[in-house]
Amino acid sequence: MLNVLEPRHPQPSVATTLEITDITADVRHLQGFDHHEQVWLGRDTARGLTAIVSVHTTVLGPALGGTRIWPHTSFESGIIDALRLSRGMTFKSAIAGLPLGGGKAVIIADAKTEKTPAMLEAYAEMLNTLQGQYITAEDVGMTLADADFLAERAPNVSGTTKGGSGNPSPFTAEGTFVGLKAALRHRTGSDDLAGVRVAVQGLGSVGWSLCQKLHTEGAVLTVCDLDAVRTARAAETFGATVVSGDAIIAAGVDIFAPCALGGILSADTIPLLKAKIVAGAANNQLATAEDGQRLVTRGILYAPDYVINAGGVINVAAEMGDGGYDVATVTPRVARIADTLSAIFQRADSEGRTTDAVAEAMAREIVEAARK
Template sequence: MLHATEPRKLKVPAGKSTLVLDDITEVASKLQDFDQHEQVWLGRDAERGLTAIAAIHNTALGPGLGGTRVWPHESFEAALTDALRLSRGMTYKSAVAGMPFGGAKAVIVADAKTDKTPELLSAYADMLAALEGQFYTGEDVGLTVADADFLRERTPNVTGTTKGGSGNPSPVTAHGVFLGIKAALKQQRGPGDLVGVRIAVQGLGSVGWALCEELHGEGAKLIVADIDAQRVERAASEFGATPVATDAIIAAEADVFAPCALGGVVSEATIPTLKAAIVAGAANNPLARHEDARRLMERGILYAPDYVINAGGLINVAAELAPGGYDRAATMTKVAAIPVTLSAIFERAQAQGRPTNDVAAEIAMERIEKAKARPA
């Protein structure tokens, strides 16, 4: 068990803030999911109830950009592992999408329904302000657009806001996933529409719901699960979706399994139960382990790498930081390229007999190494 009781203190925000900010990179390096991360920060504020981890994985392409997740992890080690895995995924996501940003992610260890107070968010804003230049963040699981607005009033390195930003990135993420599912179906079946295609959507949050709207609009048959029973009932009413239990959706009789909740659901234990021929969804890190993509391949199941198919939200918020500011039309043109990128990955993986996530990671690293080789 890891403990963060005595990390080396490197910097404390100026002023009267009660925040303590520590470098815990050495602590993080002892975990299996540490992957040459450049820096890992722990922010603590006992008075305002904050415990937050910001993991900066790789900034070869630019400053770290990634959302902030609010989740009541069962242990410090679990929260740190989550931050490490998510930040690495952001590096790959940005590189494959051609964005001039590196990979970073933050986790606030709290229950978003009961612990997320203005005081806690104010403490987190102090932490973000101290990390300005290293890390830009925005909405994620447990952190709403309203929260992003609150943070943006207190620190400049927040994206996806309604005031001066591009707003909620979830519909853009969902649209990219929608296009990616169609690309995966085309790879498996050839050209065709979505009418009658059975798609099991796990998670009906902002992205999952927006995805269901698009899929339903083109005639897909939806199977849905969520921990919120009211959302499931609403999906059944509005989309004619078939509800199933949260622990049964991965084994549903479907053509596509679309994980849109938390990660780690596709594992050595659950892969044998999959009936879908495609795994393609919005969740970050849906695979419990990297090698699970090979297990999917060996079963003839096509996997759309998460950081490729769900890059729409990143593309959207990154556009806010572009010279000249946010351009909606240019952003959606970049999102429309997601299926093109996926198709190239699918073809390369098939030709080489390799898992799709290996090919996607290889493409990401090629771009990162190229950036490192450029003269300073």
């Protein structure tokens, strides 16, 4: 059973420079809005904070989802990102069997140049007002040290050093790895990776860890990343072929593993794919709902992102149980991602539906059952 905090109405104290506004009604027309319960805007000009917290649903429990710090080119794109990611978190937790709803936060800033202690202080104030509704953890641009910093100032922060679960990336990578092997087994009848060509897009914590696992089992790697130091290290460590970000989608490989930001699979990019399996850790890989069918039309097996990348949230959720964090309970739950994906692949085949449609239907069935 999770330790759920009592809800507090989001009103900042008189002394703060933070302003929190309920913008739910204002974003209903945007792409990605799906009957979201609440969307909050936190703004503190003095401390450099512009944060969107999107709560998709709390039917299964408090909304859990990481905080992403990213320099979106527009305020609207930041909101759409938060909407889509929070809905994905609902589906992710539901299919993983977690008593959690879906939420996500996006801070519009460059994590390398604009993230400051003052900005995080302001964000911690915002988190305090959302106790009982939203629990956060790490995501792109948010480090374990940042989570620890926030946890010292707000109780609704997970994935921390003190909580015990720490960095969720290794568990996300492990779930992606076993899910990738499940996809390979479904497609070819074997999950032997020796000689299998895999393109990994993005060499952050998850992408790098995934490369290590793939390399150990004999996969032949092609990689890309914005950081030339990382790609050079991958070439030296794994014997990986380095290509540009534009070229990775069309690489001559068996499996494409997107591990960077979302929206990579679209009407423009899907025709370029040579891989026959897409299995990676990135969120929101499909640019539109129609892209799942585009993959099927091209004979490409797709592992739905919020199923294959659930290892991180499974790990973070374990820290919120009454008994405290125990890695021994996490490992078998992450391993079951492979079984879940195999069931999705089989159901998609038997029903003549796309894998993403089947996964979404499964998640919505769980949520609707909880409403009754």
